[in-house]
Amino acid sequence: MFRIVLKYGVIAGLIVGAALVGVSLAYDGQPPRDWGMAAGFASMLVALSAVFVGIKRHRDSAGGGVIRFWPAFGLGLAISLVASVIYVAAWELSLVLIDTDFAAMFAAQMIERAEAKGLAGDALAEAVRKAREFEAMYRNPLLRMPMTFVEIFPVGMLVSLVSALVLRNPRVLPAR
Template sequence: MKKVIITYGLIAGAIVTALMYINFSLSGEEMDFDLGEILGYLTMIISLSTIFFGIKTFRDKHNEGIVSFGKAFRIGLFITLIAACMYAIGWEVYYQTSASDFMTKYTAHYIEKLESSGASAEEIEQKAQEMKVMQEYYANPFIRFAWTIMEIFPIGLVISLVSAAILRKKEVLPAH
């Protein structure tokens, strides 16, 4: 079980990190935050699809075609944790080398979006203060690392639940 978890966790982590870097390299100097968010979550879903294949590999090759929901879910969670840690490390490297002004740019984008949507000056000021507090938190590498993990973890949780529910039935996609 450990080998499957480590293998598929590393594959998922490598995919999500590589796709993150590709996304950033294609966006150039001016980051499109709205498109980046969509592409970011899409790359997370793509990379975490390895959870399904990891559980299936364990079930078919290491457990005689049978896996309980609980064991399958645990496998998915551990794959998610490895991928999430790799993603957070990858973001931290990128942040330190190329995007230390990320929160400043993101805040400006967010405020500009509020202004263009017709939000009141009071609402804009309140959100600006909230974003300032977020920037202060984001300056702490431990908080930033935890937030980055929490970007990807819920997606892995859902994929783990769905994969475990599907693959607990040995009739679904049998090995033979």
């Protein structure tokens, strides 16, 4: 089972990591807001389809075409964990490669959004204070890495849940 976790976790991690690094380099760390987040989550879903394939592979080879929900869900979470760690490493690599101050850039965007909402006076000052707090926090890798991990792992949990629910039925894509 460890081989399946590692194999499919690395496959998923490399797919989503390559997409992340590629988009980061192409747009200097700032993809267009209108589609950047949607593209990011779409790449996560595509990459995490390896969870489904890994669970099915284990069900067919080790389980003789049968797997219970909890073992399937656990296997999916383990694959997602490996993929998420690679995703975090890819983001850290992206920060080095784009060579811009991402924390300052994101804080500036937070302030721009507050101004666009029409905030002024104390409300704007509060938004600026929160943006500066975020900037300082994001510069700390011990805080940034878990934040990055939480971007992808919940998606992996959802894919693991759906995959386990679907693949516990041996009539769904039966072993050949």
